[in-house]
Amino acid sequence: MGTNNPYLQSQIDATLGDVTRNYNLAVKPNTETAMARSGSFGNSGLQQLQSEQERQLAQTLGNTANNMRMQDYNNQQNMYQWDQNFNRQVFNDGVSQNQQNLSNYMGLMNQANQFNQQDIANQTAMYNAPLSYQQQFSNMANAAGGLGGTSGVSQTGSSSPLLGALGGWGLGSNVASFFQPTKSTT
Numbered sequence: 001m002g003t004n005n006p007y008l009q010s011q012i013d014a015t016l017g018d019v020t021r022n023y024n025l026a027v028k029p030n031t032e033t034a035m036a037r038s039g040s041f042g043n044s045g046l047q048q049l050q051s052e053q054e055r056q057l058a059q060t061l062g063n064t065a066n067n068m069r070m071q072d073y074n075n076q077q078n079m080y081q082w083d084q085n086f087n088r089q090v091f092n093d094g095v096s097q098n099q100q101n102l103s104n105y106m107g108l109m110n111q112a113n114q115f116n117q118q119d120i121a122n123q124t125a126m127y128n129a130p131l132s133y134q135q136q137f138s139n140m141a142n143a144a145g146g147l148g149g150t151s152g153v154s155q156t157g158s159s160s161p162l163l164g165a166l167g168g169w170g171l172g173s174n175v176a177s178f179f180q181p182t183k184s185t186t
Contacts, residue, residue, distance in 0.1 A: 008072050012065050019064060023057045 031053060035046045 005072050012068050015064055015068065016061050019060055027053055
């Protein structure tokens with residue numbers, strides 16, 4: 001705003017030229033013709049009429065130039081306000097887009113955090129799986145009569161030699177019969 005319109009003065013000049021030409025080609029000749037017809041050159045009434053016409057011409061020229069400059073000023077104000085509103089809208093759109101991008105980014109960060117938490121839970125479960133299997137086996141073994149248990153029992157007292165010998169004989173005969181070839185009857 002406040003810059004000179006390079007076309008304004010030429011438009012004013014052209015318009016004022018048209019008004020002046022109209023006065024010189026239409027109004028002034030008609031007045032002079034009227035003066036000649038009346039035969040009253042030097043008549044103060046006709047001179048006063050001609051002076052009034054010239055004053056009106058000057059006023060019309062001044063008003064026309066002023067109105068054109070005022071219209072240009074109003075146009076510049078409107079363009080300035082449009083430009084300011086446009087810039088404000090561009091700025092607001094940029095801020096809005098940045099806020100949306102931030103919101104999207106935060107959502108992605110939250111999703112990445114959820115994936116990380118799930119990954120940690122999966123890794124922990126895989127790491128603890130062998131320990132869990134060992135504990136389950138130990139619990140089943142203890143439930144089945146203490147097989148595989150880790151507690152030791154020391155027995156004090158004497159054992160029977162006769163029962164030991166019988167147990168050894170039974171074990172030995174079973175082992176020996178296992179390794180003997182079987183005879184086929186053909």
